[in-house]
Amino acid sequence: MISPSAHIADNSVIEPGVIIGARVRIGPFCYISAGVEIGEGTSIASHTVINGLTRIGRDNVIGPFSSIGEASQDLKYAGEPTTLTLGDRNRIGKYATLHRGTLQGCQRTIIGNDNDLRDNVHVAHDCIIGDGTYLGDHSGLAGHVELGDAAWIGARCAIHQFCIIGAHARLDDHSLAVQDLPPFVLAAGQRAKPGGVHLSAPAFLAADPQQQRVIHSLYDMIYHRAMALEDVRQEVIHLSVEYPLLSLFHDFFTRSTRGIIR
Numbered sequence: 001m002i003s004p005s006a007h008i009a010d011n012s013v014i015e016p017g018v019i020i021g022a023r024v025r026i027g028p029f030c031y032i033s034a035g036v037e038i039g040e041g042t043s044i045a046s047h048t049v050i051n052g053l054t055r056i057g058r059d060n061v062i063g064p065f066s067s068i069g070e071a072s073q074d075l076k077y078a079g080e081p082t083t084l085t086l087g088d089r090n091r092i093g094k095y096a097t098l099h100r101g102t103l104q105g106c107q108r109t110i111i112g113n114d115n116d117l118r119d120n121v122h123v124a125h126d127c128i129i130g131d132g133t134y135l136g137d138h139s140g141l142a143g144h145v146e147l148g149d150a151a152w153i154g155a156r157c158a159i160h161q162f163c164i165i166g167a168h169a170r171l172d173d174h175s176l177a178v179q180d181l182p183p184f185v186l187a188a189g190q191r192a193k194p195g196g197v198h199l200s201a202p203a204f205l206a207a208d209p210q211q212q213r214v215i216h217s218l219y220d221m222i223y224h225r226a227m228a229l230e231d232v233r234q235e236v237i238h239l240s241v242e243y244p245l246l247s248l249f250h251d252f253f254t255r256s257t258r259g260i261i262r
Contacts, residue, residue, distance in 0.1 A: 053083040063094035072125035083108040093119035101126045166252045168201040180256045183248040
């Protein structure tokens with residue numbers, strides 16, 4: 001079903017069964033396969049391919065030559081019906097590649113709302129990206145990577161499979177992450193090493209001074225006093241009753257499996 005208010009270039013190919021919402025704009029030489037859903041107000045630039053069970057929300061901007069909803073590159077993938085979901089108001093740069101999930105993973109790749117994914121980025125199978133993240137030019141997420149809300153990944157970064165980048169964390173340009181990065185922590189380098197609290201994170205700047213001091217204290221526990229992570233987690237449970245922002249750390253330490261960047 002195609003909305004009458006959608007504008008589709010004459011030389012683009014739209015397979016039967018595609019759902020295209022109101023005010024969608026699709027540029028020339030695009031190919032969109034059966035099973036795709038595109039929400040209203042989304043703009044898709046020329047030479048873009050969208051495949052599989054891909055659901056795109058409202059008011060997204062997708063750059064030219066992008067490949068959205070491609071089959072996983074995981075060698076175990078055997079064509080099972082897996083999905084990719086892209087939320088609302090995302091910006092996807094040119095030459096981006098976003099892959100569907102796998103049966104061996106969570107069966108879906110999820111990208112939330114208000115994200116900024118720049119040119120030539122790669123988001124592999126089963127990745128989960130929150131809201132308000134930034135992924136710089138030429139950066140890549142291997143399979144099963146998770147980015148928390150407002151995580152900031154610089155240009156030409158690589159993140160190892162199954163890593164978790166915590167909410168409001170920052171990985172600077174040209175960095176390699178092979179372990180998990182806690183919320184509000186800044187890291188850089190090959191391999192990435194911690195560089196302090198991410199002081200410019202909007203959520204940190206918006207927090208009251210006492211919560212800021214507690215976040216600095218947690219960083220000190222982890223990196224200067226080298227406390228065991230379970231001990232840090234127990235401290236977070238105690239503190240998060242008074243400081244709700246610290247619940248992000250509790251969730252992170254509960255789910256982290258690869259160890260953290262030290």
